[in-house]
Amino acid sequence: MKTPREIVETMLQQDAFSHLLGMELLEIEKGFCVLRCTVTSQMTNGFGIAHGGITYSLADSALAFASNAYGVHCFSVDTNIAHIKKVKLGDVLTATCTESHRGKRTGVYVVEIQNQEGMRVAYFRGTVFISSEDW
Amino acid sequence: MKTPREIVETMLQQDAFSHLLGMELLEIEKGFCVLRCTVTSQMTNGFGIAHGGITYSLADSALAFASNAYGVHCFSVDTNIAHIKKVKLGDVLTATCTESHRGKRTGVYVVEIQNQEGMRVAYFRGTVFISSEDW
Amino acid sequence: MKTPREIVETMLQQDAFSHLLGMELLEIEKGFCVLRCTVTSQMTNGFGIAHGGITYSLADSALAFASNAYGVHCFSVDTNIAHIKKVKLGDVLTATCTESHRGKRTGVYVVEIQNQEGMRVAYFRGTVFISSEDW
Amino acid sequence: MKTPREIVETMLQQDAFSHLLGMELLEIEKGFCVLRCTVTSQMTNGFGIAHGGITYSLADSALAFASNAYGVHCFSVDTNIAHIKKVKLGDVLTATCTESHRGKRTGVYVVEIQNQEGMRVAYFRGTVFISSEDW
Numbered sequence: 001m002k003t004p005r006e007i008v009e010t011m012l013q014q015d016a017f018s019h020l021l022g023m024e025l026l027e028i029e030k031g032f033c034v035l036r037c038t039v040t041s042q043m044t045n046g047f048g049i050a051h052g053g054i055t056y057s058l059a060d061s062a063l064a065f066a067s068n069a070y071g072v073h074c075f076s077v078d079t080n081i082a083h084i085k086k087v088k089l090g091d092v093l094t095a096t097c098t099e100s101h102r103g104k105r106t107g108v109y110v111v112e113i114q115n116q117e118g119m120r121v122a123y124f125r126g127t128v129f130i131s132s133e134d135w
Numbered sequence: 136m137k138t139p140r141e142i143v144e145t146m147l148q149q150d151a152f153s154h155l156l157g158m159e160l161l162e163i164e165k166g167f168c169v170l171r172c173t174v175t176s177q178m179t180n181g182f183g184i185a186h187g188g189i190t191y192s193l194a195d196s197a198l199a200f201a202s203n204a205y206g207v208h209c210f211s212v213d214t215n216i217a218h219i220k221k222v223k224l225g226d227v228l229t230a231t232c233t234e235s236h237r238g239k240r241t242g243v244y245v246v247e248i249q250n251q252e253g254m255r256v257a258y259f260r261g262t263v264f265i266s267s268e269d270w
Numbered sequence: 271m272k273t274p275r276e277i278v279e280t281m282l283q284q285d286a287f288s289h290l291l292g293m294e295l296l297e298i299e300k301g302f303c304v305l306r307c308t309v310t311s312q313m314t315n316g317f318g319i320a321h322g323g324i325t326y327s328l329a330d331s332a333l334a335f336a337s338n339a340y341g342v343h344c345f346s347v348d349t350n351i352a353h354i355k356k357v358k359l360g361d362v363l364t365a366t367c368t369e370s371h372r373g374k375r376t377g378v379y380v381v382e383i384q385n386q387e388g389m390r391v392a393y394f395r396g397t398v399f400i401s402s403e404d405w
Numbered sequence: 406m407k408t409p410r411e412i413v414e415t416m417l418q419q420d421a422f423s424h425l426l427g428m429e430l431l432e433i434e435k436g437f438c439v440l441r442c443t444v445t446s447q448m449t450n451g452f453g454i455a456h457g458g459i460t461y462s463l464a465d466s467a468l469a470f471a472s473n474a475y476g477v478h479c480f481s482v483d484t485n486i487a488h489i490k491k492v493k494l495g496d497v498l499t500a501t502c503t504e505s506h507r508g509k510r511t512g513v514y515v516v517e518i519q520n521q522e523g524m525r526v527a528y529f530r531g532t533v534f535i536s537s538e539d540w
Contacts, residue, residue, distance in 0.1 A: 082505070219371040348485065
């Protein structure tokens, strides 16, 4: 039986997009994950601030890792994100994913994303479908 | 007075992340935008399919362009996306953003994302805040 | 095998809250439902307009009926609603639910709610879990 | 200048729908609210459990009270709710609304709804538009 860290490090190794965004795995347990990334000049939008897709992608990866850490494949089904504060070039984002609920077939996870000053920049929630396929 | 296309081409020129994902502007009007991108090997996740952040980012850019095409700055506030069908390496995604509502201070936009076979892969809705700052 | 209308009329008969809000079933097919209700003085909030729960409840019932009309129990998992236009006392609301996707275990449905003038007042999307229990 | 409690008691007095559902105000501060209601036989759906509109309406009222307690009119714009656990006839629901963010024109609020056993039954987030009209 693989540990949560083994499963998620395997996932992360194959996760080209999380690598492209420079995501680092800080903590991982069943239903819990902390991820970090730094906003580079490749990640800004037409306003010169971080594209909304950056915080979403970080949160979505945290959701994937936290929910898959149990050892069965989970897929996000419906997700939402409120963008609360502008994210600037050079900001260091930390996403913390916690489990609100895990039933037989669906789970609900919340991710808070903070910047390097500890200010919340986005608020994400995702529902996953829990399959029966093992990692 | 700038045209929708002039405004959005200026935005897109400065939008490093949309460039990184290879987004192409196919159509633009006030409240309407069609964007396209192809899923490359940089955009996959730990399951070997497109990261959820790809469809989200494409939809969020389409939202930004459609809502900003009126000539005033608009910022997405709350967004949600349902991932309906797996997106594979090599898939060509087309996001079509239409306006559901535009009031004085808030607007609501829906984005449908289809693959090259015309199958819907994701369903996005976003609420924007309409500022008073001109482009 | 029960027809969609038989299933949903059985559901509606037992659905005390939909009755309390005076919901009428106008159309029903697998994956499709049209419901109507009129805003009474019991349904207003502290601003003297319809409580947000009215449009949500109407949409959620439409989702339940459209998704259950296939003959197996479906439960809403994650739902969202954008309130676009104020709903007033006496307004007649019509909710039209269409199916965006129906897979093996999850389905995605969109509901548009219009008033008696054909103006859209709210925009709803819901993801359901499809169980294996028959009606 | 009215206190948060004065403002919200005025709102609640005029809020016919919150009364219909038997909502009681337990705590109120700027950006914070606790509301309670009991699931009666009028509030069940076609499955014999609480209609999804009950938890939504309770959460939406808590959002309205918490955000309006500052003394200016706030309107919910985009809201979402995950239904985590079935709510049964006789259950006593407590909704606790906390403020995630309050800017100049928009605010984000989270509401957790628990049953009488302290189990979370639903998870709600709402974005409000902050007007310039005083209570």
